[in-house]
Amino acid sequence: MDGVCDAVHPRRSPLPARPASGHLSPREDTPAGHGPQWGGSPSPLPAPRPASGRVPRAKRAIVTAEPTLPPEILPRDGRFGAGPSKVRPEQVRAVERAGTTLLGTSHRQAPVRRLVGQIREGLTQLFDLPEGHEVVLGNGGATAFWDAATLQLVRERAAHLSFGEFGAKFAHATDAAPHLGASEIITAQPGTRPDPRPVEGADVYAWPQNETSTGVAAPTRRPDFLTPDQLLLIDATSAAGGMAAEVASTDAYYFSPQKNFASDGGLWVAALSPAALERIERISASGRWTPASLDLSTTVANSRKNQTYNTPAIATLVMLAEQISWINDQGGLDWAAARTRESSDLVYAWAEASEVARPFVAREQDRSTVITTVDFDDAVDAARIAGILRAHGVVDVEPYRKLGRNQLRIATFTAIEPADVQALLACIDRILEQIL
Numbered sequence: 001m002d003g004v005c006d007a008v009h010p011r012r013s014p015l016p017a018r019p020a021s022g023h024l025s026p027r028e029d030t031p032a033g034h035g036p037q038w039g040g041s042p043s044p045l046p047a048p049r050p051a052s053g054r055v056p057r058a059k060r061a062i063v064t065a066e067p068t069l070p071p072e073i074l075p076r077d078g079r080f081g082a083g084p085s086k087v088r089p090e091q092v093r094a095v096e097r098a099g100t101t102l103l104g105t106s107h108r109q110a111p112v113r114r115l116v117g118q119i120r121e122g123l124t125q126l127f128d129l130p131e132g133h134e135v136v137l138g139n140g141g142a143t144a145f146w147d148a149a150t151l152q153l154v155r156e157r158a159a160h161l162s163f164g165e166f167g168a169k170f171a172h173a174t175d176a177a178p179h180l181g182a183s184e185i186i187t188a189q190p191g192t193r194p195d196p197r198p199v200e201g202a203d204v205y206a207w208p209q210n211e212t213s214t215g216v217a218a219p220t221r222r223p224d225f226l227t228p229d230q231l232l233l234i235d236a237t238s239a240a241g242g243m244a245a246e247v248a249s250t251d252a253y254y255f256s257p258q259k260n261f262a263s264d265g266g267l268w269v270a271a272l273s274p275a276a277l278e279r280i281e282r283i284s285a286s287g288r289w290t291p292a293s294l295d296l297s298t299t300v301a302n303s304r305k306n307q308t309y310n311t312p313a314i315a316t317l318v319m320l321a322e323q324i325s326w327i328n329d330q331g332g333l334d335w336a337a338a339r340t341r342e343s344s345d346l347v348y349a350w351a352e353a354s355e356v357a358r359p360f361v362a363r364e365q366d367r368s369t370v371i372t373t374v375d376f377d378d379a380v381d382a383a384r385i386a387g388i389l390r391a392h393g394v395v396d397v398e399p400y401r402k403l404g405r406n407q408l409r410i411a412t413f414t415a416i417e418p419a420d421v422q423a424l425l426a427c428i429d430r431i432l433e434q435i436l
Contacts (some may be wrong), residue, residue, distance in 0.1 A: 003299075003386050008363055010384065012363055013329060013344055016256065020252065021291055023061075027306050030059060038411055048108035066387075066388050066391065067388055067430070067431050067435060068392075068432035069388075069392045069427050069431070070239050072174065072422060072429065073395060073427060073430065074275065074392060074393065074394065075417075075419075075424050075427075076419070076423070077416075077417065078389075078392070078394035078415070079395060079416075079422075080395070080396055080397050080411050080416065080420075080421075080424060081395065081396065081411055082158070082212050082238065082259075082371055082395075083212065083237075083258045083265075084264065084265065084433070085258060085259050085260070085262055085411055085413045085415065085416075086262060086413065086415045086416055087262045087263070087416050088104065088262055088318060088322075088326070089318065090326065091237070091263070091318075091319040091322045091323060093139050094318050094319065095315050095318050095319060098315070099316045100342055102115065102318065103314050103315060104314075105176035105314070106288070107314065108307055112162070112307070112317070113306040114306070114307070114308040114312075115318065115321055116137065116303075116308070117316065118138075118180065118319065118324075118325075119135070119137070119269075119320055119321050119322050119324060120135040120303070122321065122324035122325060122328060123135045123269065123329055124270065125332070125405055126241070126324060126327060126332055126333055127245070127247040127248075127253070127271055128247070128248065129247065129271055129371065130248050130271070130275040132269055133247075133248065133272065133274070134270075134272050134273050134277065134303070135269065135270070135303070136246075136269070136272055136294075136296075136303035137267065137268070137269050137299070137303055137308055137312070138267070138268050138299045138308060138309065139271075139293075139309070139310055140266065140267075140268060140293070141256045141266055141267065141268055142170070142235060142237045142254060142256045142268050143254060144172040144268060144293075145254050146169065146296065147173060147266040147294050148294040148296050148299070149170075149173050149174075149206075149222050149252065150173045150180070150244060150379040151283075151288065151290045151295075151296075152283045152284060152288070152295070152296040153231060153233065153280065153283075153296070154177075154180055154204045154270065155203045155204075155279065155283065156172075156180060156181055156186075156201060156203055156204065157182070157183065157184070157199075157201045157202050157203060157204075158174040158175075158180070158182060158183045158204040158205070158206060159184040159185075159186070159196070159199035159202035159206070160174070160183055160184070160185045160186065160207060161186050161188075161193065161194050161195075161203045161206075161208075161209075162185050162186065162187045162188075162191065162194075162206035162207075163188040163190070163208075163211055163214070163216055163218075164190065164208065164211030164213040164214045164216060165213040165402060166208055166211060166212055166213060166237070167206075167207055167208045167211060167213075170250075171183055171185045171206075174204075176207075178298065181201060181273070183343070184199040184280060186251075189215075189411055190214050191218065191360050191361050191362065191373075192291060192362075192363070193217075193218050196223050197225075197367050198216055198225045202230065202231055202322070203230055204230070204231045204232075205223070205230060205231070205232050205233070206233040206235070206263075207234065207235070208234070208235040208236075208239075209236045209240075210236070210237075210238045210239035210243060210368050210370060210371060211368075211371075212237065212238040212259075212371055213400040213403060214360070214361070214370065214371075214373060215360060215361055215367065215368045215372055215409065216361055216366050216368060217239070217243065217366060217368040217369070218366075219246075220234050220236075220246045220247070220249065220250055221391060222249040222367065225305050226360055228275065229275075231251040231252065231273075231275060231276055231279060232249070232250045232251050233254070234250045234252070235249060235254065235256045236253050236254060236255040237254075237256050238259040238260070238368075238370055238371055238413075239259075239260070239271060239368075239370060240255040240259075240261070240323075241255075241259075241261050241327060241333070242259070242260035242336050242369070243260075243283045243308075243337055243340065243368075243369055244334070244337040247262040247271055250271070250273065251272065251273040252267060252270050252271070252273070252276050252277040253270065253271040253274050254269065255269055255270075256269035256361055257266070257269065257316065257319075257323075257410075258271075258369060259370070260323075260340075260413045260415070261320050261324065262319065262323050262414075262415040263316050263323060264313060264315065264316040264318075266316060267312060267313065267316050267320070269320075278296050279406060280300060283355045284296070284297035291308070293310065294322060296356065297333050297376045301415065302343065323414075323415070327414060333380070337369070340369045340412050340413065340414055342418045343412035343416060343418045344367070344368065344370065344412045344419050345371050345387045346368040346425060347372040347374065347412065347421065348364075348423065350425045351374045351375055356376055356377045356380050356432065357374050357375065357376050357377070358374070358375055358382070359372075359373070359374060359375075360374060360375045360405070360407060361373060369412065370410070370411065370412055370413055371409065371410075371411055371412070372410045373399065373407055373409075373410075374399065374407060374408050374409075374410070375405075375409070376406050376407065376408070378406065379387070379436070380406070380436070381435075382399070382408050382433070383433075383434075384397045384400070385408065385428060385435075386408060387427075388431050389424075389431070392423060393429070394427060397424075398413075410425040410427075
């Protein structure tokens, strides 16, 4: 038996020790004629083992059923993602109608140019833009706008408020640019925000109106210390069309349309002030190298013709135009802001009344009305709640991946019905009743 492993299986008794004679003796408690008779007359062979070599055991029932939700309490529409966001059926039907008239046609011809003009006019109305402000469109999303602004809106140095993932990304872009001085980046802990302050040499001040990663909101009011030559750039990607804003006091109010405007990404839109337009013209004329796709002077020139520099996604333009018209028809930005506040107030009131949850953003004035974030006690696994909801068609309420919190993030964008938010909260209550 040399070389045989001497580890003992926990469910089996070890073999008896071999006597000095080299023959095994029968176990004292084994009756004659049963089992092996070591050194005696041979007994009948035991029943053969299965091919696996293991004796089959009775299967043990394992209960893994998750809580279930009755269909009657589910939201009518279960999309609560922070972006891409819920698309209204009317937008889908608008794309269908455009299927034989706009889709697959040149973006430089009159039909698509009329569509772009409709978007520009609709946003001018929605944001109540004063004379001289212009709406411009470019491809690539807000990320592309950060690079374009780094090249043609920041003259020498930028100052940033960074209180989440997306504000930090624009700050990194200007800070890393070899043609600019080091950026001043004023930070705050997640769930809070800093206030702007004067920064020596800064000719651009920038921050998000709404930090999508954390659900923290900031004012869009122009700080009193800014001079006419200092530009204010507001990232409104998850705020535009759903939160009140003093757009006329900014120099660039820019966004992608996949949040409150319920469209696809890949496009950026900006409302630019006369000061921003002049800055673009001056930097462009200075000879600073800029790739053609990021050249804001080219973007402005094409937008004035109601077109984009390179080919846009026509379906995105169709959905965006439909959503802008809907919001304006309902009562404009005041109506949209009231609607998102109604929905977000439901979430915050629920969290404050809960014994196991609380709003992540402590200060009420800093809480977003379009992205709500709710922390849970350690006794509750928020990821499990999100998984149960997803199994019932209620999706995308997980927290921002890099935040690493036991949290749900619930969007309350303009397209989301307040009644659906109320139904979502009822579903969470029903889950908590079953898992606690």
